[in-house]
Amino acid sequence: MDNLSLYLKNLTGKDEVPAQKAADFLLNSASLELFQLLVDKTEFLFDFVLFNVCKRIEKAVNKDNYNNIIRFFDIYSSYYDDLFASILAKHANEELTDKIFELLEKGTLPQKTYSAKYFYYIPDTVALEVLSKYAFSEDENLSYNASQALGQMQDDISYDIALSFLKSEDDFEKLKAVKFFNAYGKNYPLEYIFHAMKTSKMPENIAGQIPYMVSIVDLLNEYNNKEDVLISIDYLLSGLGEILPISDVFQFEMYEILNMLIKMNKSDNVYSGKIAEILLKALSKFKLFTENSEYMYDEDKNTKYEVSSMLNLLKGQNNEFWSNQKHYIIGELKQSEERILAVLPVISEYNIFEAEENIRNLLKTSSNEIILCEAISSLNNLNLAKEEDFNSITNKIHNPNIKAIIEHLKK
Numbered sequence: 001m002d003n004l005s006l007y008l009k010n011l012t013g014k015d016e017v018p019a020q021k022a023a024d025f026l027l028n029s030a031s032l033e034l035f036q037l038l039v040d041k042t043e044f045l046f047d048f049v050l051f052n053v054c055k056r057i058e059k060a061v062n063k064d065n066y067n068n069i070i071r072f073f074d075i076y077s078s079y080y081d082d083l084f085a086s087i088l089a090k091h092a093n094e095e096l097t098d099k100i101f102e103l104l105e106k107g108t109l110p111q112k113t114y115s116a117k118y119f120y121y122i123p124d125t126v127a128l129e130v131l132s133k134y135a136f137s138e139d140e141n142l143s144y145n146a147s148q149a150l151g152q153m154q155d156d157i158s159y160d161i162a163l164s165f166l167k168s169e170d171d172f173e174k175l176k177a178v179k180f181f182n183a184y185g186k187n188y189p190l191e192y193i194f195h196a197m198k199t200s201k202m203p204e205n206i207a208g209q210i211p212y213m214v215s216i217v218d219l220l221n222e223y224n225n226k227e228d229v230l231i232s233i234d235y236l237l238s239g240l241g242e243i244l245p246i247s248d249v250f251q252f253e254m255y256e257i258l259n260m261l262i263k264m265n266k267s268d269n270v271y272s273g274k275i276a277e278i279l280l281k282a283l284s285k286f287k288l289f290t291e292n293s294e295y296m297y298d299e300d301k302n303t304k305y306e307v308s309s310m311l312n313l314l315k316g317q318n319n320e321f322w323s324n325q326k327h328y329i330i331g332e333l334k335q336s337e338e339r340i341l342a343v344l345p346v347i348s349e350y351n352i353f354e355a356e357e358n359i360r361n362l363l364k365t366s367s368n369e370i371i372l373c374e375a376i377s378s379l380n381n382l383n384l385a386k387e388e389d390f391n392s393i394t395n396k397i398h399n400p401n402i403k404a405i406i407e408h409l410k411k
Contacts, residue, residue: 008037011056012049023056030068032075039077054083066091073103076110078141081117089121097124105130109139116145123152132158136165136176143176147183159184166192171200178209188213194228197235198338204239207232211252220260230274233257234342237281241288241295247303255310258282262317265325273332276325277343279314280350286311326352333358337368344374348381356384363392373402380409 011022026034042050061069069084088096104115104127116134119127127149134146135158150158158180165177166189174196181188193213197206210216210232219229236244236252249255258279265275289295289307296304332343333355340362347355355378362375372393379385390410397403 004031004034004037007034008041011038012041012045012053019052020056020059023053023060026057027060027065027068030065030071032071035072036075039075039080042077042079050079054080057083058087061087061091063091067096070099070103073111073114074108076113076141081114081141081145084114085117085121088118092122097122097126101127101130109142113139113142113145116142116149119149120145120152123149125153128153128155131155132161135180136161140179143179144183147180148185151184151186154186159187163189163192166196171202174200175202175205178206182209182212190214190219190223191225194225194232197232198228203235204243207235208239208244208248211236211248215253217253217256217260220257226271227274230271230278231338231342233261234274234278234281237278237285240285246289246295246299246307249303249306249310255306255313258310258313262313262321265328266321268328272328273330273335273343274339276328277332277339277346279325280322280329280346282310283314284346284349286314326350327354330355330358333362337371340366340371341374344371344378348378351382353382353384356382360389363389367396369397369399369402372396373405376406377409385409 007022007025010018011026013019025031026038038053042053045053066087069088072080072084088100100115100118101124103111104119107115112134116127116131119131131146131149131153132155134142135150137143137146147158162177162180162184165173165180168174168177178193178196181193193206193210197203197210200206216229216233216236220226223229236248236254240246240248261275261279265272265279269275286307290311296307299307329343329346329352332339333347344359346352347359359375359378362371366372366375376385376389376393379389390406393406397406
C-alpha cells in the first residue's frame with residue numbers, strides 16, 4: 001500500500017489519531033492526488049463515515065492553511081462543496097472574496113461551482129450578475145449553487161426570470177425554473193409551479209422537486225387547491241422507481257400521505273375519486289416493488305422497511321374499503337383531461353367493469369386523441385371493446401402513431 005492509500009485508509013477509518021493526522025496532511029500539503037482518491041471513494045462511504053471525514057477536515061483547517069482549500073476547487077464533489085464553502089466563510093476577508101470571485105467569473109466549471117457555493121455563505125452582491133448568469137446553467141451543480149446564493153441575496157431579477165420560465169412552452173425551461181425555486185429557498189410560487197407541472201410532458205420530474213420546497217403533508221392540510229396537491233402526489237407515485245429514486249419516499253412523507261388519504265376516503269367526499277385512484281395506484285406500485293427484487297436490490301434496509309410498511313398499511317384496509325375505492329374511481333372519468341388519463345390505466349388494471357358506460361361516453365364526447373386511445377385501450381383490456389367502438393372514433397383520430405395503435409388493438 002502506497003502512502004496516499006494509507007492516508008486515505010486512515011482518514012476514513014475508525015482510529016481518530018491516525019485519521020486526524022491524515023486530515024492534517026491533506027490540508028497542509030493540499031494534495032490533489034489524495035483528495036481525488038477521497039472523492040472517488042466518497043459515494044461508497046456510509047453517512048457516519050463521511051460525517052467523520054468532514055469533521056476531521058474542518059478540524060485540520062487553521063489560519064495558515066485555509067487558503068489550501070481553494071486548491072481542491074480543481075476537483076468538484078457535491079459531497080464537499082458545502083464543507084469547503086463554510087470553512088472559507090469562517091476565514092472570509094476582502095482578499096479571499098476577490099480571489100473566489102475571480103474563480104467564479106473566469107475559472108473552470110469545478111472552480112465556478114465551488115465558488116458559487118461560497119457566495120451562499122458570503123452573499124456579497126459583487127457576484128450577483130455572474131450568479132444570475134449561472135442560475136440557469138446546463139450544469140445542475142453550478143445552477144443549484146448559484147440559485148442558492150441568489151436566494152440568500154434575495155435577488156428579484158433572477159426570481160422574475162425563473163417565473164417567466166415557469167410559463168414557458170418549453171418543458172426544459174419549466175423544469176429549470178422549478179429547480180431554481182427549490183434552490184432559491186423562499187417565496188415559492190406554488191400556483192405557477194403546479195400549473196407548470198400539469199402542462200408539462202415531464203410532470204413527474206417537476207412533482208419530484210415540490211417536496212424539497214414544502215411538505216406535501218402540510219399542503220394537504222393547508223393549501224387551498226387540494227386538487228393540485230393530489231395531482232402532484234399522483235405524479236410522485238408514477239415517478240417512483242422509474243424517474244425518481246424509491247428512497248425519496250422519506251422526503252415525500254409518502255407513508256404519512258397515504259395514511260391521511262385513507263382516513264379521508266373512509267367516506268365519500270369531493271375528492272374521493274382522485275384519492276381512490278391514488279390509493280389503488282399506490283397499492284399496485286408497492287406490490288410491484290416488493291415482489292420484484294430488481295426494484296429494491298440496491299435500496300438500503302430503511303427504504304425496504306418503509307416500502308413494506310406502506311404496503312402493509314394499504315393491505316390492512318378491509319374489502320369494503322377497497323370496494324368503495326373502485327366505486328369512487330368511476331367518477332374520475334367525468335373530470336379534467338389529466339385526471340381522466342391518470343385513472344384509465346387503473347380501471348384497466350383492477351378490472352372495474354362498472355366503468356364501461358362512462359368509458360363509452362368518452363368515445364362519444366372527447367376530441368382528445370390520447371384520451372380516445374386510452375379509452376378504447378381500457379375497453380379492450382376489459383374485453384368489452386366492440387366493432388362499433390372502434391368505428392366511432394375512426395374519424396376523430398388524425399395522429400398516424402395513435403391511429404396505428406388503435407388499428408393494432410382492433411386486430
